[in-house]
Amino acid sequence: MSVDTVEDNSRLAEGLGIEFPLLSDSGREAIRAWGLVHAGADPRGDAIARPGVFLIEPDGTVSWRSIPDDWRVRLRPEQVLAVLRSPR
């Protein structure tokens, strides 16, 4: 998910063949609720998300998270899959 619009996400999902939900937080509600606001980082001066990855268990609790301190450094797909495969 990102602050991009549904239209932008639709184009992106089609281009990349993404089938999982690509959510649009254009109202910035989720990044506020999740404490991941990077204020003023949008070229238009609006807030965007700082990168973060969370694993949510069926009961709704956070069981793992990764919040890098550098926006260039992103978790790679294989790192997320390794977390999912590791024993609980």
Add this chain to the structure above:
Amino acid sequence: MTTAAAPRNHAAWIGPLVALIGLVSYFALAVKVPALRDSAALNLALVAAGVIIAAWGVLRRPGWRSWLGLGGAVASAVLLAGYVLVLSKQMPVADAAPLVGSPAPPLVLPDQSGRIVDLAGFADRRVVVLFYRGFW
């Protein structure tokens, strides 16, 4: 003494060129390769090599061309190092983000087809939630 007959000072243009390649290739190429993007070590080495070559040009044959070359190489190095070592770490603290063991905050948003997705609707499985900066 005439300078017209002096051999060309190649370090004065090779140095800044190497540094510029190091700077531009980070944004054009390295960002697409996670290993090169995360550490930026290869590109930092390139801009450093460019500065060293240009500095060698100044020592070997001082003059406005070699100083200009060194200035150009240093500018590329400062831009790259400033971005990867300073600027990209300028983010607010995330101390309000949910901790491990705490309940996930609400997440109800439209997906790429406009359909509303609610995190609470996935009570039968584990869910990975990824926050990206966007602007793809």
